[in-house]
Amino acid sequence: MKKISIIVLFFSLNNTFSQNLLDILESETPNQKEYVTATFKGTRILNGHSIENRKKGTLEFLISHRFGSIDLGIDELFGLDQSNIRFAFEYAMTDDIMLGLGRSSFNKTYDGFIKYKLIKQSKGKNSFPLGISFFGSTIYKTLKDYDPENKPSFNQKLSYTTQALIASKINRILSLQITPTYIHNNSVRINNDPHDIFALGFGSRIKLSNRVTLNSEYFYTVNPLKSLDTRNSIAIGVDIETGGHVFQLILSNSITMIEKDFITETTNNFFDGGIHFGFNISRAFQTGGKRN
Template structure:
């Protein structure tokens, strides 16, 4: 009898809320118009590789990246800090969808240029779409004179190219993920056993720790690595710290290079055997145009 009474009370309480009432609650929680998702990542890099993020139209960003020597070199090399590889670059938002960049790296004295174009932007609400998709392309030119004078390579042989599709989703306010199918073409290789065309896929994520700090991880699997070196898959762990006008990234990685073609194909250290490089990315953004009106595109 007691159980029957409880069931009756629950049924009576539930009847106070009609189906229309429940639908009203759902309607209030769901945006009635399309909203674009922002800040999937804090900066334009996850760690080594590019994120889905672009700089806004008219924004010029100056980016400095450092990777030091291996931590397991010990105190004689100050745990790698006596050695350094540096890259600096200028990156510009031509529009909210298109970003261009030009950089120079001390590793093999390499120049690189890239574009990143946003095809699709993640939305919520009416006609929600769960993904942001961008296209990335870069060209690198190595100027290091590591050849015999009589065998000087021509301009074309010093070039290499990278193409990527950046596919990301902001799962919620705390978690974002990205997958990055990658194709790399080298105009020249060390030996005939090395492939000219290399295929890889990157996986990255962001976990929000506070309003200004996130934990990021990144991994690139290479399907057909170079044969002339003992190539390893690139792995990185780090944190993003947002401080006003710039994002500061602290990074632990088995890669000493910071250009896609190099860290995806020429990483030789094993992260889990101590082949770890400490490094950082720091950027400063400047608005070159007048103050523009806020809009979606």
């Protein structure tokens, strides 16, 4: 009986010591946080920005092209005789801050933007299920579509876009993004047009293979323009990653590639043949030496 009591006491002390040791080791082990990467393949879902930034020191040259709508028929080669193009240079100052400058043939527009990664999605201890970025752009329209006696001022040609990019990589197959959007136009076509427009964007990515994804995008405009019979912007497409660039093939009812334009001025009906075929192609160059 005495031996049994000694054995019980020994195991009790041993378990207590082991548990205390595990508690000490756990308390001394730092919380390990692993950040989620590659929520989307590129910096664009399709027309709009994704939450992704390039790595610090990366200079990206981006060409975006949209043809006319396919319902124009054979005389216009189903839209291929018409085109709208945007080219841009985008530079990652840090892993979290990216700047861009572009020019579009639509309305002969220049645009500049900043995208800042506020919060990164993480997993493990103290994980956070979302990534959040801020996007802001300024647009300057140079198209001379006005009477000479009513030439607008420099300030009247400006418009601004502000977005929150809120995304989550649900798993290795599926990523989702929601994009609350505010657009301000310094001037409008008619008095009934709103200067301030609100919209909500939705985007998704489905991984088909290591190099190919299926993407979709939709923007709902809360208070659209009155001077145009506008439609909500819709796009579907695929991302193809090939070496140093991402190639996107796109079908969209929007012919423009700047947020202010495709969110507020899309007029084609996607489900009635008003679809523009297009593509985005980018090439990234690393500047400032190799990263460690």
